[in-house]
Amino acid sequence: MSLDRRLATPALTTLLVVLIGLVTGCARIPTDGAVRDGTTELEQASEIGFIPAGPTPGASPDAIVQGFLTNAQAGPTSAASFAAAQEYLTPAAWRAWDRYVRVLVLDGDPQLVPEDLEEGATSTTVTGSAVVVATVDERGVYTEETDPSTVPVTFALTKRADGEWRISQLENGLMITTGFFSQAFHLTRLYFPTPDLAWWVPDVRWFPRQTWRTDATSEILAGPPEWLADSTTTVIPEGTSLAIDAVTVTDDGTIDVSLTSTITQATADQRALAVAQLEATLVEGEGRDVELSDGTSPLPVPDNAVISTPQTRGDALAVSDGALYRVVGQSLVDLEDAPSLDGLDPTALATGPGDRPIVVRDGSDRILRLSGTGVPDVVMTGRDLVPPSVDRFESVWSARGNTLLVGLASGGVQTLDVDWLDTRTVRSVRVSPEGARVAIVSSGPSGRLVHVAGIQRDADSVPTGLSTPVQVGASVDQVDVAVWQEDTVLALIGAEQDGDRAVFVAGVGGQAGTGGLARVLTGVTEPTWVTASVGSGAMLVLDGDDTLHARQTSSLWPPVAEGVDLVAYPG
Template identity: 35%
Template sequence: MRFDQLRMSIISLVVTVLALTGCATIPVTGPVGSEPLPVTDAGQVFVEAEGPVAGATPIEVIQGFIRAQAAGVSDDYRVAKEFLTAEGAAQWEPNKSTAVYLGEPVLAVVAPNVSGATARVDGNRVEVGGAIDLAAIVDQTGQLVEAASNESQIVSFKLVRDNGQWRINELPDGTYVSQPNFTVTHRRIALQFLSLDHQYFVPDVRWYPSRNLAGHVAEGLLAGPSAWLRDAVTTAAPIGTTLQVAGSVQVSAEGVAELDLSSAVLSADSEQQSLLLAQFNATLQQVPQVRSVRVTAGNVDINVTAASVLQDPQTGAAVAVVTDNAVQKIVDGALVPDQGYVSLEGVNVTALAMEPLDGPQSGQFAVVRQGKRSIAAVPRILRNAETPQVLIEAPELSAPSIDRFGWVWAGSVSDIYVATGEGEVSTLAAPWLASRTIDAVRVSRDGARVAIASHDSSSGESQSTIDIAAIVRDDTGVPTQLEQGVTVGGSLAVAHEMAWIGESTLAVIGASGVSADSNIYVTPIGDFSQLQPVLDHPVMITGDLGVRTTLHVLQNDGVLMTRSTTGASWTEVARDIAAVAYPG
């Protein structure tokens, strides 16, 4: 049956609602929360399900099958397979992907012998189909991509009579799990890899089953980064390093995770082993109950001190603003002029970017966007220049961003521009942006990734996409190309501006598919976007680590707001502000 025929059959029927609350121990409706990283809750929740009931109708069989899939991570899909024929069970690949769904899927008998408002089942074969409202899709490596608002998936199951009972004979690969069930049977973990200079951890976010979580996480780290991230990061694990026993990591009562690795790790020198231990510490301590890590290879202790690597650091700087034609800082709630920069009188400042403190000029490099057609460096007073020096000229430029290597980033139409403080400019290839218009560009603090918000400019649709791309650099830190990575914030229809507020979290000014009004959203990589307290007419956003007190939002009337210490509301900081930025 063709896709459109299946959909029309479903719409024309009096459908049966799939009720999943009967046997599962977790509800499928109600609000869902996501936990910040790292997690410290030691509790584990397992979903139980029952096998098929004699005399069940085809729809009841599908209901039971979907219900049982939530328990699959605990019982290796033993109960779920009881709803399948031997042929169906042999062909089904449950670990291929997971569709995380919202609400209650709607199912109907679509063939054969459907008449009017009543579905009759005759003979020994029947097809059941329906629409499932998606929250996310999780691939077989554990990478989660949030679904677009109102996105759905059509599913179809074919059943036959098997010893007088309806059983599923043909079905799609992968599993279907409700959002509440998924968030308690799986954990969000940021695998920690290394920037190419070993200065920063770079996260690769995955979801793993809560059962044997430490084993899944250790194997994920040893398997290496996602393909898209591979050329932007490195790992200290020698090639071929595995767990001595696949999936086996013992966690003692004292919280020590004991990893017994293959002998390949013995070939690494002490510096490499030290970096590897740091990776394991930073990654496994997100697992409940794990407080430290011990690594051995056979009977040999890897007795080194973990290397010092920056993980999710604060910027270490006060938030900067442009007001009264000058760059100023906000210190203890008061404006303090920065005497190091020339006056911006006569400059139409529409955005500001400050260099990170670990940049080549130790945080003394600043740029502004002039209107939307140029980005210029703001000279220091001790230099000869008296006015901003243009670095990039292009139409409809996004707000600038400065990485820790001193490169200035901006987007124009479908091009990504990078420039040095001396005005050397180049564009980076990003083929997936060819038919799109770039709205915002922000480089992560580790310098290995860039967030790019864009919308489709060829179809006239305004649907935005936020891509996290890997930055490939040469040995001197020069950006040479971008690798398209994961999409975040899928539930947002529009994304205007954004800022990194953590190693794997963005704050976004955007709008959902439900409302056209711009609001503030916290959008984690590999997780679900969260609406923040409403703020009128936001146009610019910046932040340090976390949401409370450091997240600053500029309204279109020049009023700068920040989150209150309770996080429940917004507090006014200053007025007559033209632009605002933390380093980055």
């Protein structure tokens, strides 16, 4: 994020800003249009520090409100900023204000309109409006607005005996601009294990920077969110909570987590998994470990928990001139022992980890599992099947109408009737690398929507249903395709404001960058298909001329090959 954007709002210019570190190459930043990846490379800058400031003597009512908003939006980064914000409120208003019950992420500062003051007035109102692009609830759950919405804001003020105005009544919650949101709130991935204890499943939350480790630990102890409850598990005994309402980092970098005595009910292996879960969530960088304690007594924890974060395993495959190739770096290479495509009309391609299995859609009504013998196996048939996806259990996912279809590795097809898809038509299905989540694009009365849901499985890992989903990329129009680009980020093909097709990235629960919002990736015109490798950052796009492009930087997509019909990373 450019520092220019962070400092662009009038509210922030009223506050003294200390810049620690040097920023070079700053250019003028557009103030309208879609959020995009920038093309200018900047040196990594240190965080911006603020010196809080209390009210100026004799300040007008609207200046009091503006000063409060400025200090309050810096409050998540420092207790001093909230202490300064308190000076703008009456004692009763400060006690009543619930700052984190909701956070409104704004496109620019609120537009304030002070009431005309009559001589001798001791009370007044400052009203205005704010444009909301996203919200964060009290558990740190981020929701992007489909369209920015304008909401009214109202502040009641009273004049003290000394003649100074103070805010006496205000709505609960914080208002923070998109340019400052990622500075005030910390993007945190809570990790929960899959039922087979093999993979981590991330759940993105946003917590105040000064308390994010404490908040994240509390949410880990509370267990997975409802939408992942049947797709993950927990090994922390029910009722376990923080013994001290703070998670601290010692001088040597150790993260101290003190829990109530119920943690002693966990076995040694369960404690090892709990520590691994907390380390995956709380540790940033190198050299930090989590030390678990029962109150103040350290608990012995074996170091035997090995769990993988979601990542794609294997190279991309491509179809060109009726044959299969492997995509390696910036070129296509022959695929050893490639199965034949003779007699087939491949219109979509998918593969599992390590090329097991390789799957094609033949025309629009058959999905086949290719084999080295030259005789493909029919996985499923049906009119207008969507492009397939292969999960880590080698099951093949597709859909017809509003029904999800799963071709099992053991044979047979599992049908998933999902109630929230009843009135919709599925256009795209993509299972995440750890097999616990699925991204679905569907169309219906409310337009095209992108959802991510938890996958419910039985004891044999056979899918049995989906959870109530979360919406992703709400601001992106006319989405055709959604694939996993990172463990909590989707790559989408959708429409820009002018109707041109483009590649977007959108976070499942928000993403790093301006305001956590979905944004456009520039550099490829008329994209028709996108595929990505989770964990490596690699991404491939096909354009309308059947040219395959590989993402090199935010806006540079050099061509890999022409005449490419299909391409897919495992997943």
